[in-house]
Amino acid sequence: MKKLIQLKINGETAEVAVEPRTTLLHVLREDLGLTGTKEGCGIGDCGACTVLLDGKPVASCLTLAVEVRDREVLTIEGLSKDGELHPLQRAFIDHFAVQCGFCTPGMILSAKALLDRNPHPVEEEVRQALSGNLCRCTGYVKIVEAVLAAAEYMQSQ
Amino acid sequence: MKESSMIGKNVPRLDALEKVTGKAKYSVDLNLPGMLHAKVLRSPFPHARIIHIDTTEAEKATGVKAVITGRDVSEEKIGFIRDRYILARDRVRFLGEAVAAVAADKVEAAEEALELIKVEYEELPGVFDAEEAMKPNPPVVIHPDLYTYALAPNPTPLYRFEPDMPNVYIHRQVLQGDPERAFRDADMVIENRFFMPSAQHAAIEPHNAIAQPEPDGGLTIWISTHQLYLFKLNLCRLLGLPSSKLRVVSLYIGGAFGGKSGLAVPAIAGLLASKSRRPVKFVLNRDEVFLDGNNREAMTLCVKDGIRKDGTLLARQMRLILDAGGYSGTTALVAKNAAFGAIGTYNVPNFKLDSYAVATNNPPTGPHRGFGSTEVVWAIESQMNMIAEKLSMDPMEIRRKNLLREGVVDSLGMVTHSIGAGECLDKISDWLGTVPATPQNEGAWRKGRGIALCNKYTIGGTDSNVFVKVHPDSTLEVRHSANEIGQGCDTVLAQMAANEFATSIDKVKIVSCDTAITPYEEATVSSRITFHAGNALLLACKDAKNQILQIASKKLEAPSDSLEIKDGVVYCQGDKAIRIVDLFSPKGFVPGGGEIMGRGVFSGPRENEDPDTGQGKRPVTYYAHGATAVEVLVNIETGEIKITRIGSCFDMGQPINPKLCEGQMEGGMGMGIGGALFEEIVFDKGLTRNASFCDYKIPSSIDFPTKENVISLIAPVLHSEGPYGAKGLGEGSLLAVAPAIAEAIYNATGVRIRDLPITKEKILKGLNLLRSSS
Ligand code: FES
Numbered sequence: 001m002k003k004l005i006q007l008k009i010n011g012e013t014a015e016v017a018v019e020p021r022t023t024l025l026h027v028l029r030e031d032l033g034l035t036g037t038k039e040g041c042g043i044g045d046c047g048a049c050t051v052l053l054d055g056k057p058v059a060s061c062l063t064l065a066v067e068v069r070d071r072e073v074l075t076i077e078g079l080s081k082d083g084e085l086h087p088l089q090r091a092f093i094d095h096f097a098v099q100c101g102f103c104t105p106g107m108i109l110s111a112k113a114l115l116d117r118n119p120h121p122v123e124e125e126v127r128q129a130l131s132g133n134l135c136r137c138t139g140y141v142k143i144v145e146a147v148l149a150a151a152e153y154m155q156s157q
Numbered sequence: 158m159k160e161s162s163m164i165g166k167n168v169p170r171l172d173a174l175e176k177v178t179g180k181a182k183y184s185v186d187l188n189l190p191g192m193l194h195a196k197v198l199r200s201p202f203p204h205a206r207i208i209h210i211d212t213t214e215a216e217k218a219t220g221v222k223a224v225i226t227g228r229d230v231s232e233e234k235i236g237f238i239r240d241r242y243i244l245a246r247d248r249v250r251f252l253g254e255a256v257a258a259v260a261a262d263k264v265e266a267a268e269e270a271l272e273l274i275k276v277e278y279e280e281l282p283g284v285f286d287a288e289e290a291m292k293p294n295p296p297v298v299i300h301p302d303l304y305t306y307a308l309a310p311n312p313t314p315l316y317r318f319e320p321d322m323p324n325v326y327i328h329r330q331v332l333q334g335d336p337e338r339a340f341r342d343a344d345m346v347i348e349n350r351f352f353m354p355s356a357q358h359a360a361i362e363p364h365n366a367i368a369q370p371e372p373d374g375g376l377t378i379w380i381s382t383h384q385l386y387l388f389k390l391n392l393c394r395l396l397g398l399p400s401s402k403l404r405v406v407s408l409y410i411g412g413a414f415g416g417k418s419g420l421a422v423p424a425i426a427g428l429l430a431s432k433s434r435r436p437v438k439f440v441l442n443r444d445e446v447f448l449d450g451n452n453r454e455a456m457t458l459c460v461k462d463g464i465r466k467d468g469t470l471l472a473r474q475m476r477l478i479l480d481a482g483g484y485s486g487t488t489a490l491v492a493k494n495a496a497f498g499a500i501g502t503y504n505v506p507n508f509k510l511d512s513y514a515v516a517t518n519n520p521p522t523g524p525h526r527g528f529g530s531t532e533v534v535w536a537i538e539s540q541m542n543m544i545a546e547k548l549s550m551d552p553m554e555i556r557r558k559n560l561l562r563e564g565v566v567d568s569l570g571m572v573t574h575s576i577g578a579g580e581c582l583d584k585i586s587d588w589l590g591t592v593p594a595t596p597q598n599e600g601a602w603r604k605g606r607g608i609a610l611c612n613k614y615t616i617g618g619t620d621s622n623v624f625v626k627v628h629p630d631s632t633l634e635v636r637h638s639a640n641e642i643g644q645g646c647d648t649v650l651a652q653m654a655a656n657e658f659a660t661s662i663d664k665v666k667i668v669s670c671d672t673a674i675t676p677y678e679e680a681t682v683s684s685r686i687t688f689h690a691g692n693a694l695l696l697a698c699k700d701a702k703n704q705i706l707q708i709a710s711k712k713l714e715a716p717s718d719s720l721e722i723k724d725g726v727v728y729c730q731g732d733k734a735i736r737i738v739d740l741f742s743p744k745g746f747v748p749g750g751g752e753i754m755g756r757g758v759f760s761g762p763r764e765n766e767d768p769d770t771g772q773g774k775r776p777v778t779y780y781a782h783g784a785t786a787v788e789v790l791v792n793i794e795t796g797e798i799k800i801t802r803i804g805s806c807f808d809m810g811q812p813i814n815p816k817l818c819e820g821q822m823e824g825g826m827g828m829g830i831g832g833a834l835f836e837e838i839v840f841d842k843g844l845t846r847n848a849s850f851c852d853y854k855i856p857s858s859i860d861f862p863t864k865e866n867v868i869s870l871i872a873p874v875l876h877s878e879g880p881y882g883a884k885g886l887g888e889g890s891l892l893a894v895a896p897a898i899a900e901a902i903y904n905a906t907g908v909r910i911r912d913l914p915i916t917k918e919k920i921l922k923g924l925n926l927l928r929s930s931s
């Protein structure tokens with residue numbers, strides 16, 4: 001049985017009809033066309049589907065849509081404000097931290113959650129915070145560099 | 158080079174903005190009106206006869222629009238040896254082989270319908286060990302009709318069937334000099350056996366395709382692949398469509414590493430779309446990627462070397478056994494090309510190689526970053542360290558002593574050109590030597606260091622075609638069909654185009670990978686795009702510039718060789734000039750030619766090789782060379798390993814964008830650490846035991862050393878035929894990592910590992926053996 005629920009996604013309210021087993025990932029990608037959130041495994045192992053739920057990173061492939069009713073969801077599409085890139089997005093571009101880009105949205109959102117709770121992380125903390133987001137292309141070197149650079153930039157602002 | 162040069166510049170990636178904002182589109186993101194979803198039913202047995210398939214119930218299920226089985230697929234088969242139907246017909250040869258497919262309006266409906274399909278199997282005995290399978294009297298013959306199968310037209314098969322070994326797909330041989338005699342003359346002969354397990358590419362985007370029926374009876378198929386035109390060629394054959402009725406498109410590819418080379422996914426989507434007359438999307442689940450995602454084969458390698466006391470290599474003999482699995486995939490070709498990796502670094506005057514791709518009832522295998530080189534480099538570089546040790550020589554010295562040098566004929570008969578191996582070795586060992594030492598042995602932790610060399614060949618005889626259209630606003634539209642798989646080919650090609658027109662990167666627009674509008678490209682494989690598509694692009698630019706100069710020369714009344722193009726303006730000596738926009742009529746038309754469109758065709762060198770000895774003038778287009786240095790800490794009580802430092806130096810010829818090269822090296826080191834320490838697909842009588850990221854671990858951010866302990870260096874040795882002297886890089890960066898790590902571990906503990914991956918258990922076992930023998 002489908003149920004109508006309201007979700008707050010990237011600051012806007014969306015109404016969608018979901019079944020009890022529908023995942024947040026499915027709603028984002030299939031119902032709302034927010035395909036920036038990626039699916040790499042569908043079972044919580046890769047982090048490609050990471051979104052922020054009330055500011056905390058979650059695997060949207062393991063999160064049921066009904067669970068997030070009236071909570072704040074942030075996806076990669078909602079990260080830049082008025083065409084202004086988030087410092088993490090800027091740093092990922094400047095530091096060549098993107099290759100195929102399939103892990104990138106989840107990676108950036110995990111990094112944002114880290115910087116929101118710990119604005120001055122040391123490298124080890126960045127590595128820990130990103131350890132659930134698999135990237136097969138980069139060896140993580142430039143990703144870690146980008147996150148540290150973004151933290152430094154945000155501090156200087 | 159001119160001041161405006163874009164070459165060697167760290168131009169930001171063209172695709173980065175789209176990718177960090179979530180706007181970048183991958184085929185898996187497409188959602189077409191009326192689109193169905195496909196799922197396939199897979200065999201639960203590694204080897205069985207299919208007696209009967211009943212799909213009646215599934216066809217009636219809610220939401221189901223089409224069901225297909227082996228009866229619906231064409232006679233045409235896939236593989237370099239054409240041995241596999243898109244859906245199994247009378248026999249399944251591995252556990253996980255697709256036997257039926259369903260398209261339904263929802264993924265769940267398709268999955269439920271699969272459960273309604275009844276398949277009656279008669280189980281057959283299987284063989285799961287390549288060495289057992291290749292015996293003259295194996296327990297079972299997997300392809301009784303092997304010798305009647307057709308072969309792919311391209312590339313030329315340089316191998317043969319072995320009628321005495323009925324499960325051997327192919328046997329490839331190389332011979333130079335007289336190895337037997339050289340072994341007799343040698344002061345020392347050393348022989349070792351090595352193993353590299355089966356591995357998954359683990360691109361984060363799973364394999365997927367979407368097929369859409371077109372009004373003319375044809376299809377458009379969006380595919381996540383790195384072989385756009387090769388797929389088009391084969392899909393026409395498999396789907397029975399003429400070239401004009403099949404349009405193949407690729408968007409961004411979420412990683413490939415060789416894995417997205419299987420035709421089953423797009424072919425099944427295409428068949429279901431034709432049958433249902435609806436668009437069909439087919440995305441593999443992650444476990445299906447492990448089961449049928451063109452895994453790297455497991456390879457056993459025996460290496461025998463004859464050496465003089467002073468460390469000179471006199472002879473090398475190699476025997477490679479590849480567990481190709483139930484179908485040959487591209488592994489027949491891997492068995493052939495592995496020879497290139499085996500000869501690319503050292504000068505070995507007497508050389509023999511026998512390589513066998515063997516059929517077993519394990520899952521079929523395919524290309525994996527390195528295409529045979531990862532395996533042979535693992536064995537040869539490990540062996541070089543053991544030789545050095547036996548002769549009490551420095552491992553660096555023995556390598557330097559035996560390196561191929563410019564102008565020297567290699568073991569396949571090709572004259573060596575552009576070899577930066579020595580420079581790479583020097584640079585990376587300097588780095589390892591000068592970086593501040595990490596804490597020395599402490600408690601149970603032992604420190605060790607290791608270095609290894611590698612080479613990566615790029616195949617011969619391939620073609621590229623690039624168009625450059627000049628718009629009235631002087632923007633260069635580069636039309637090419639190289640797949641942007643993350644390596645940065647769009648950016649590299651754009652830099653070259655901007656350089657040729659002495660303009661800025663924002664005046665270049667990329668249009669790529671749509672067979673309806675972009676020209677032929679052989680495939681994004683073998684680290685060949687910078688060189689081949691790059692060369693084609695330079696020719697296309699030249700052609701477009703000529704067209705511009707001809708028109709401008711009339712308008713300026715000056716000979717065209719006195720003209721120069723810069724920033725969208727054609728300048729003449731003196732002060733005359735005309736803007737490109739002014740060459741067009743107000744209607745946007747170029748008098749005479751209509752539009753300015755440059756075409757470039759580049760064909761890589763082609764030379765015949767001797768089928769019995771592999772000898773040829775140009776079996777390989779070029780070699781990239783590199784070296785990796787590693788420092789580890791090993792805990793001798795727990796066997797735990799920490800990579801504390803890792804660096805690579807590569808010779809890719811002229812780097813077009815050094816940051817992108819660094820990205821390839823870092824990514825290769827990451828994949829190399831995974832391959833050295835944990836990656837192994839585990840089979841149990843044909844059953845894949847670890848088909849998930851949870852059970853098949855790939856490196857995460859905490860498996861890599863901190864950033865000051867990682868380095869990527871460049872030691873370019875230009876290639877005379879490369880665009881600006883460039884060669885290629887992508888695959889090579891992974892190859893030297895495993896042997897360097899193994900050497901570092903040996904250095905730390907005295908435990909020599911010959912079978913990858915290097916697990917804690919293997920180290921502890923090795924330490925116990927050492928203790929009991931001392
Ligand atoms: S798709 Fe959700 S963790 Fe992999």
Ligand code: FES
Pocket residue numbers: 097098099100101102103104134135136137138361411412643
């Ligand atoms: S950039 Fe490709 S997976 Fe991270």
